[in-house]
Amino acid sequence: MARGIGVKRKLKAYVALTKPRIIELLLVTTAPTMFLAARGVPDLWLMFGVLVGGAVSAASANAFNCYFDRDIDRLMKRTEKRPLVTGEVSDREALVFAWLLGAASTVILWLVANPLTAGLSVGAILLYVVFYTLILKRRTEQNIIWGGIAGCMPVLIGWAGVTNSLSWEPLILFAVIFLWTPAHYWPLSVKYRDDYRAAGVPMLSVTEGETSVSLQTVLYAWATVVCSLLLVPVAPMGWLYTVVSVLAGGWFLWESHVLYHRTIKGENPKPMRVFHLSITYLTLLFLAVGIDPLLT
Template sequence: MTAAVDTRPDTAPRGIRRKARAYVALTKPRVMELLLVTTAPTMFLAQGGVPNLWLVAATLIGGALSAGSASAFNCYIDRDIDRIMKRTQGRPLVTGEVTDREALIFSYVVGVASIAWLALTVNLLSAALSLGAILFYVVVYTLWLKRRTPQNIVWGGIAGCMPVLIGWAAVTNDLSWAPVILFMVIFLWTPPHYWPLSMKYRDDYAAADVPMLSVVRGRSIVGLQVILYAWATVACSLLLVPVAGMGVVYTVVAAASGLWFIWEAHRLYSRAIQHVAEVRPMRVFHSSITYLTLLFVAVGIDPLLPF
């Protein structure tokens, strides 16, 4: 008698892969990518050329773990409003692919791993800055500011500025004015980057009772604030030229891409005050990402050139 053959597909590997993807989703990879884009170029600037590539890799790994931990904690804490907002209803804690307990354990494990990794492979200053970034994002932004004030993203954005300090400290084991200026560039850039996104999803934030600026103020006020912060961002980026002795490449890229970013901000405001139905805030959102990427690519390339 021939034994029956089980022709059903093996669901175990598929289930493991699905669970792994859910854990990765908790770390918000797209946010993590943007943070790492600012880290490596800063290390090139700190070195004044090409830094030790193993050090770059170690710093990026530690930074990715740190950002992933902070994002996972954020998903755990905000799981109640994520269930309300349409934009976030696909997150693992909302769909049930990861339990609350699993997410919390994962957040702690990844966070501890990030600090230990940076302390052992980079230096203690980078590890301390990474710990500060996690605590600021989780405690100050997520637990304190986010649901209490429309200035949440302004001050909460400090956590997103920390990678440039971590990258600089990884190379030099100290801090100076150049990384502080880069820190301020990202600090000033964060509101005109995020507020257009909050305009797009205004109804989501209103339903979740999150007081984003776009919820508590009209489109024209948000548009004006975007303009002011865009101008401040570009002005701050140009301070790096005299302070860090930046060359032609950085100067041209910072000025040209900055003018484009400012123009997009003015375009958003113009459509808002004219009460155009389609304000298209996502143009500024995507433009801001391109602007920051170009700026930091120039930060990394400039030290490699003789002019």
């Protein structure tokens, strides 16, 4: 247990509880959605407030996740240096921190945007903490599919922040992220399969093996790309989004098929290549979501 640590180290430990890299990816989907909802540049104060509120909301959910998963984090090499494992932050401190962040995010989004946006943020926290962390994660190999719903919520939050309503456009983007999540995360789970097995987490790479992971990655990649194209007639989107969704989607599909063929041939499948590519794909897609309205 770490005792008497300095202020700087303590602050770093609190930041680590929020999982900043995950928050970055969530903001990548929120901001472009706000541009699409505004059909141009949204009110900058509103956008700043929604992004800050959304980041604080995600930080709260991640801190709660660290608190409830602290027992299995001690068993996994990937998470053995998290603050609750090292003792840099106590269990009580982490829980209070998570509650404060959740309350702060709700107030920010209510005041800067509207009650609908604040309510969606609360829903996202509950989905990640209760539905995924407490119910699904340790019980089913489908955990990342349905638990991934929480990661889809930022597009609804961003849209509601601008329009104070929901419509088909954000629901399609919600579905894109929902279908993308298994194709993104399951290849990563192959790398940390031993960790998940040691912690008793029934990830697909543990229960079914690499062949199943690679096949499911292909299927979900196809579903993701097809769903992304639905936005073209519904929004409607212009030439930039159409081109990016086709080309980036084709790249995503190609690498997913390469992963599958390498796996069934017994070659080195390089699943982390698909994991990193999937992040690039989603980033490019949402950049096009945000820029396309400015050109149309």
